Amino acid sequence: MKRVWGITLLMVSCTGEPELVTETYPSGQKKEEGGFLNGKKQGGWTWWYSSGQKRGEATYLNGRQNGPATYWFENGNRDRQGRFRKGKLHDQWTFWYSGGGKRSEATYRRGQFHGLYRRWFENGQMELEGKYHRGERIGRWLWWYESGVIRSQGAYDGGQRTGTWIFWDQEGKVADEINFDSVG
Numbered sequence: 001m002k003r004v005w006g007i008t009l010l011m012v013s014c015t016g017e018p019e020l021v022t023e024t025y026p027s028g029q030k031k032e033e034g035g036f037l038n039g040k041k042q043g044g045w046t047w048w049y050s051s052g053q054k055r056g057e058a059t060y061l062n063g064r065q066n067g068p069a070t071y072w073f074e075n076g077n078r079d080r081q082g083r084f085r086k087g088k089l090h091d092q093w094t095f096w097y098s099g100g101g102k103r104s105e106a107t108y109r110r111g112q113f114h115g116l117y118r119r120w121f122e123n124g125q126m127e128l129e130g131k132y133h134r135g136e137r138i139g140r141w142l143w144w145y146e147s148g149v150i151r152s153q154g155a156y157d158g159g160q161r162t163g164t165w166i167f168w169d170q171e172g173k174v175a176d177e178i179n180f181d182s183v184g
Contacts, residue, residue, distance in 0.1 A: 016037060016038075017035075017037075018034075018035025018036055018037040018042040018043050019035060019036050019037070020033070020034070020035055021033065021034060021035070021036055025050045027050065029048065029050060029051075029052050030046075030048050030052075031047065031048060031050075032045065032046065032047045032048070033045070033046050034046065034060070035060075040060075040062055040063030041060035041063050041064075042060055042061065042062070042063075043059065043060060044057065044058075044059055044060075045057070045058050045059070045060055049074045051074060053072065053074050053075075053076055054072055055071065055072060055074075056069065056070065056071040056072065057069065057070050057071075058070075058084065059084075064084070064086055064087035065084035065087050066084055066085060066086060066087070067083060067084060068081075068082075068083055069081070069082060069083065069084055073098045075098060077096060077098060077099070077100045078094075078096050078100075079095070079096060079098075080093060080094065080095045080096070081093070081094050082094065082108075085110065086110075088108070088110050088111030089108040089111050090108050090109065090110065090111070091107065091108065092105065092106075092107055093105070093106050093107075093108060097122050099122065101120065101122055101123075101124055102120050102124075103119065103120060103122075104117070104118060104119040104120065105117070105118045106118075107132075109134070112132070112134055112135035113132035113135055114132055114133060114134055114135070115131060115132060116129075116130075116131055117129070117130055117131065117132055121146045123146060125144060125146055125147070125148050126144050126148075127143065127144060127146075128141065128142065128143045128144070129141070129142050130142070130156070135159075136156070136158055136159030137156035137159050138156050138157065138158070138159075139155060139156065140153065140154070140155050141153065141154060141155070141156060145170050147170065149168065149170055149171070149172045150168050150172070151167070151168055152165060152166065152167045152168065153165065153166055154166070154180070160180075161180040162180055162181060163179065163180060163181060164177055164178070164179045164180075165177065165178050165179075165180060
């Protein structure tokens with residue numbers, strides 16, 4: 001009977017509703033709001049700038065960010081958006097410049113880069129593109145100048161440069177080729 005009582009008590013304590021907590025700026029404007037359950041952040045949380053503009057929204061599970069999250073610049077444009085899993089960046093994340101243009105897209109797995117990674121200059125031109133596997137660069141990577149002219153291309157294997165890399169000048173002329181398989 002004791003064993004059944006312990007399980008029932010555990011189920012009751014785990015199914016409780018989070019207590020809503022609100023913190024404010026001295027002006028009375030909300031600063032953050034969310035739930036606490038058993039002393040840990042739980043459920044949806046929202047943060048605001050002192051201006052009243054929303055700063056971020058995220059979901060917590062047992063005190064760690066877990067689920068969708070979105071953050072904004074004070075001007076109201078999105079800063080970053082993605083998902084957390086057990087407190088770490090997970091799945092697809094997108095980052096923006098404060099002016100609204102896309103800055104980068106990255107795929108994460110348990111907090112590490114894992115998958116396609118792309119980054120843009122503030123003018124919207126692609127800056128680089130490549131892939132990661134468990135935090136290491138793999139496969140073909142490409143870089144461009146802000147003008148759109150290709151800057152370099154090469155491959156990675158296990159995070160190390162491999163094979164022949166080609167480098168261009170800003171006019172698009174080949175400036176150098178290096179074979180990283182023969183570099184000691």
